[in-house]
Amino acid sequence: xxxxxxxxRLFDKYFFIVAVILTxxxxxxxxxxxxxxxxxxxxxxxxxxxxxxxxxxxxxNNLFNExxxxxxxxxxxxxxxxxxxxxGYIELLxxxxxxxxxxxxxxxxxxxxxxxxxxxxxxxxxxxxxxxSLPNEERRLMDNIQIFIHRNDTLNTLQSLTELKQVxxxxxxxxxxxxIQNSWSxxxxxxxxxxxxxxxxxxxxxxxxxxxxxVSA
Numbered sequence: 001x002x003x004x005x006x007x008x009r010l011f012d013k014y015f016f017i018v019a020v021i022l023t024x025x026x027x028x029x030x031x032x033x034x035x036x037x038x039x040x041x042x043x044x045x046x047x048x049x050x051x052x053x054x055x056x057x058x059x060x061n062n063l064f065n066e067x068x069x070x071x072x073x074x075x076x077x078x079x080x081x082x083x084x085x086x087x088g089y090i091e092l093l094x095x096x097x098x099x100x101x102x103x104x105x106x107x108x109x110x111x112x113x114x115x116x117x118x119x120x121x122x123x124x125x126x127x128x129x130x131x132x133s134l135p136n137e138e139r140r141l142m143d144n145i146q147i148f149i150h151r152n153d154t155l156n157t158l159q160s161l162t163e164l165k166q167v168x169x170x171x172x173x174x175x176x177x178x179x180i181q182n183s184w185s186x187x188x189x190x191x192x193x194x195x196x197x198x199x200x201x202x203x204x205x206x207x208x209x210x211x212x213x214x215v216s217a
Contacts, residue, residue, distance in 0.1 A: 047080035051092060052099050059114040069093070069121060085136060089129065093122040137167050 054072040058064035073092070077084035084092060097118045100111070131142040141164040148157040 047076050047083050048087065048092065048095070051076045051084060052096050055096050055118070056100075059110075059117060064114075064117055064121070066121060066124065090122065090125050093118070093125055097122060135171070138164065138171075141167065 051072055054076070055064065055069060058068045058072075070089075073084055073089055087095075097115065100115050100118060131139045134142060141160050145157055145160045145164070148160060
């Protein structure tokens, strides 16, 4: 037969230690999630803004062209360890066009001219770089496949397709592992917080009971 009184006594004796352990565990997972999201989000946003300022300066100083835009993209992408590649070159040019409007640059007399230059570069990028938004390896393979198809090079086309398949599978596995890690982190953190609250309530109740018993005695 289970001795519930003994279990309760052990629970009362060690609840503080258990509560501390669960609090540490929950804090670890919650801080990991929050710090990662905040740091990555702020870092990427910061480099996006720096790139926009770079492009804006190019417009103001009549330096804005395809080479200028790509040079800045490559530089800030290296500085941000791939944050710009994750966003995509074409997507950033689209965002820059919106940035020109939302920053009230239309008040500038040269706004219409600068905005048109940004739109023209965006249209050219979409035409000449249809795979610009892909990660580096996938983009390289897609560019190669396009070249081989134009050359009617069946052998190299099939070889590049096989390589692309392997890259996609590896990328999928990488994303799957990240999803599994994230799917466990949040539930464990919530469970830890829930247990901490429960132990806190339990400790309050037992403390009150002990106080009443001591007074009555």
